Amino acid sequence: MSEIVVHQLPSAWGLPSISPFCLKLEVYLRMSGIPFRSVVDATPFAGPKGKLPWIEHDGKRIGDSGFIIEYLERRFGCDPNATLSAAERGVARALRRLIEENLYWTMVYDRWVVDENWQMFRDVVLGGVPAALRAAVAAFARRGVRRQLTGHGIGLHTRDEIHAIGCGDVAAIADVLADKPFLMGDTPTEIDAVAYGLLPNVMHVPIESPVKDAALARSNLVAYLERMRDRYFL
Ligand SMILES: N[C@@H](CCC(=O)N[C@@H](CS)C(=O)NCC(=O)O)C(=O)O
Numbered sequence: 079m080s081e082i083v084v085h086q087l088p089s090a091w092g093l094p095s096i097s098p099f100c101l102k103l104e105v106y107l108r109m110s111g112i113p114f115r116s117v118v119d120a121t122p123f124a125g126p127k128g129k130l131p132w133i134e135h136d137g138k139r140i141g142d143s144g145f146i147i148e149y150l151e152r153r154f155g156c157d158p159n160a161t162l163s164a165a166e167r168g169v170a171r172a173l174r175r176l177i178e179e180n181l182y183w184t185m186v187y188d189r190w191v192v193d194e195n196w197q198m199f200r201d202v203v204l205g206g207v208p209a210a211l212r213a214a215v216a217a218f219a220r221r222g223v224r225r226q227l228t229g230h231g232i233g234l235h236t237r238d239e240i241h242a243i244g245c246g247d248v249a250a251i252a253d254v255l256a257d258k259p260f261l262m263g264d265t266p267t268e269i270d271a272v273a274y275g276l277l278p279n280v281m282h283v284p285i286e287s288p289v290k291d292a293a294l295a296r297s298n299l300v301a302y303l304e305r306m307r308d309r310y311f312l
Contacts, residue, residue, distance in 0.1 A: 082107075082114040082150075083134040085125060089118075090202045091283045094311065098182060099143040100131040102275030106147055108310045109271060110156040120206030121215075143275075147268065158268045166262055170269040173254060173261065176247055177276050181289075183232045184244030185280055188287040190223040192237075195285045244289035251277070252296040259305060266309070274306045 084104070087097035095101040107114050114133075119125075125132030127141030135153075140146050151157055159167055189199045200216045207215045227233025232240055251261075251273060260266045261273060281293045281303060293299055 080136050082112065084114050084116050085119045085130055085132045086116050087130050088205060093278055093282060096202060096279060097130055098275040098279050101279065102271045103131045103143045103146060105271035105274050105310055106268065109158050109266060110154065112150060112154055118206065161265050162262055162267060170262055170267065173269055174272045176250060177272050181244055181247040182276060183227060183230050184240055184289055186223060187227060187232065187240050188285050190220055199285065241288040245292040248289060248293045252299050255298050255302055257298065270306060278303055
């Protein structure tokens with residue numbers, strides 16, 4: 079069987095990837111014990127969906143972390159949700175949507191729209207783009223992200239409203255976690271890969287936001303990130 083090559087956004091700030099979806103896939107691969115090789119792409123445009131992550135395996139190119147995980151589960155017969163009941167799988171899926179389809183966009187807003195954060199973030203996210211082209215690529219990419227935020231709908235809100243939405247989502251994750259070691263109980267499952275993709279990208283980065291402050295104020299989330307890092311990255 080051929081090697082799995084994972085195309086990712088770069089690592090920075092001590093995180094394996096500054097992309098929640100790339101980091102999620104990396105945690106899932108480590109959780110499942112599937113060997114892989116990472117490649118850093120300077121832009122997301124080469125992949126089959128024009129986004130990162132994407133993988134190459136057995137002559138196939140597959141985009142979208144969710145579809146990649148479904149593919150790997152079929153190919154390798156590993157299901158990190160095997161211990162969950164149907165109802166628990168439903169809860170985990172709903173939580174995944176909250177993290178990936180809503181909280182994610184508040185993180186994107188803080189990185190790409192808030193000027194003080196953007197000044198620093200653009201050189202991190204576009205660090206692989208040749209310096210001579212970077213200013214033009216940055217302006218083009220920022221316009222594209224603003225359009226995505228508007229299309230999603232979150233970009234129509236005020237800054238305070240967006241932060242209130244993000245803080246509410248973080249509180250929901252902390253409340254679901256409560257005093258359990260992992261989101262669905264004693265055993266890590268796929269939703270922990272999803273959460274560990276996003277939460278360190280909010281809590282362990284030099285991007286300032288009330289959402290980051292709210293997350294850092296929840297001691298169970300802080301301890302959860304340490305637990306996940308110790309388990310998968312030490
Ligand atoms: N649903 C996709 C989302 C991937 C995604 O949004 N990736 C971001 C990086 S975090 C990206 O490549 N964005 C580039 C763009 O939208 O142009 C997944 O699960 O992989």
